[in-house]
Amino acid sequence: MNRVPGRFAAERSGLAFIVALIASIPGAGELAAQTPLSFEDYRETVEPIFLADRGGWGPGRAPCATCHVEQGTPLRLQRLRETAEGEVYWSEADSRRNFEVVSRLVTPGDPDRSRLLRQPLVESAGGSALHVGGKFFQSKEDPEWRAMADWVAAADPVEATFGPRLDADFFRDCVQRVFLDKRPGDVECIHCHASGVRGFAPPVPEGRDFWNEEETRRNYAIARRYVEPGEPMMSRLLTHPLAPAAGGDYFHGGPRRWASTEDPEWQMLAAWVRGETPACVVGEGGR
Ligand code: HEC
Ligand code: HEC
Structure with missing residues (x-):
């Protein structure tokens, strides 16, 4: 029998340890009380920002996707698909992959420490010193910047997960x-x-x-x-x-x-x- 016969029984049966172990593997199950980064909100409010036309080309003007689709930067987004009408989009599966990449560039619960938010924000407003792609947001009041910040802030901080120890x-x-x-x-x-x-x-x-x-x-x-x-x-x-x-x-x-x-x-x-x-x-x- 491989079925877990309910939580109480599991605890008694010695399966609890295995269940707890599985629950502690990132992604295998969220901790009950924790709000993770929302994929739905990401897809609805954050991802469109990467495609938004800013009326120009080059640093600070081009859509993020111009430089961040399939290119070797930490923000490496999926290739875009095109409808018969020539509109570009990501499928849900693409968005899920993008979500994974983008999630690693943010600190849940803490917009100000999130690379996604610091990179395109001017330094005087708390952004990073340099983004090869230029600066897109002049202040934290910018609605697009806010949308990304709200998405990050809505998630609970993740307990520091320690990566493997380097030798x-x-x-x-x-x-x-x-x-x-x-x-x-x-x-x-x-x-x-x-x-x-x-x-x-x-x-x-x-x-x-x-x-x-x-x-x-x-x-x-x-x-x-x-x-x-x-x-x-x-x-x-x-x-x-x-x-x-x-x-x-x-x-x-x-x-x-x-x-x-x-x-x-x-x-x-x-x-x-x-x-x-x-x-x-x-x-x-x-x-
Ligand atoms: C001909 C000169 C040159 C050689 C050789 C060179 N680098 Fe660099 N590297 C640079 C310069 C200039 C920068 C700073 C600009 C940049 O980010 O590329 C840099 C930056 C870096 C950075 C930091 C990036 C950052 O974000 O600040 C890393 C890591 C790096 N190099 C690794 C290496 C490794 C590993 C080697 C050897 C396999 C190597 N480099 C060989 C010139 C060199
Ligand atoms: C003109 C090209 C270009 C555009 C447009 C662009 N970027 Fe970038 N971006 C880069 C390059 C090149 C890098 C890698 C070097 C660096 O970190 O500056 C990068 C790096 C990044 C990183 C990773 C930073 C890190 O911590 O390593 C993030 C996050 C990012 N960009 C976000 C954005 C967002 C959000 C937009 C749109 C609002 C955008 N970029 C628009 C070229 C661009």
Whole structure:
């Protein structure tokens, strides 16, 4: 018998543990008292904002969808469908996939900390400093901005869900070797990421050929900002040097080290981001 015979009986039968375990898996069941982000409200009030015509092209003027459909940005929306009359739309299944992506860019219950809301808002009103796509909303009173904020605010904060723990030793012994490795025709990460806010690969001091523990800790603290545990495609350390055609970021001041996510080196890094400790494959040998 696989049927769960009612809650009370389940508790008594020792199934309670399994039931609780299943309930604790994100997405397998919402906690009873929690209001999750609403898909219906998203579809009705938020998604149309991505398609809205703003009477122009380019940063700050073009519909969000111009740059956010299928392109390698964290806000990667589904391809648009077209009616016989030439109107674009997303099917319900498309919208559900969009909803998943968009949900990861917001902090339920907290519009001000939500990337979706900060990115297109001017900095003086509390937005982020830079959005390559430009600024669309001059204040939080903007009706479109409010619609997105209301959707986010209506949901209860989610208890901090901890992603998988990243293996710091793997970073030290393997990931850092990627920073030093030169592929033919390419420039190494250390060449450009030696200092500044993105300085996760400073020069190795004279007389040594690798970073020591203390240097490693510093490098890690910086690189860690570009890693979203459990989410390789949301981790800029992996998506910035990845070819845009393969889902990499729209823009990187440096080269595209990986032509595709099939590159064994990329796969290895993705496994690390998912909390695993795979075999270390670095460089051309890894291709
Ligand atoms: C002209 C192209 C363009 C348009 C139009 C555009 N964006 Fe973007 N957006 C980008 C690019 C490129 C990135 C990745 C680089 C960056 O974060 O600025 C991005 C990144 C983002 C991100 C992810 C930020 C993060 O935290 O990593 C969000 C959210 C976003 N845009 C929201 C929007 C919304 C909402 C609109 C419409 C109101 C919009 N964008 C319009 C180009 C655009
Ligand atoms: C030729 C110089 C150059 C090389 C080589 C280079 N980068 Fe970059 N990288 C840049 C510049 C410039 C920026 C800042 C502008 C941008 O976001 O692309 C940057 C930004 C980044 C960012 C931060 C993105 C952000 O949102 O702030 C990451 C992560 C990154 N690079 C990873 C790498 C990795 C990993 C390597 C090696 C595989 C690498 N880069 C090699 C020039 C380089």
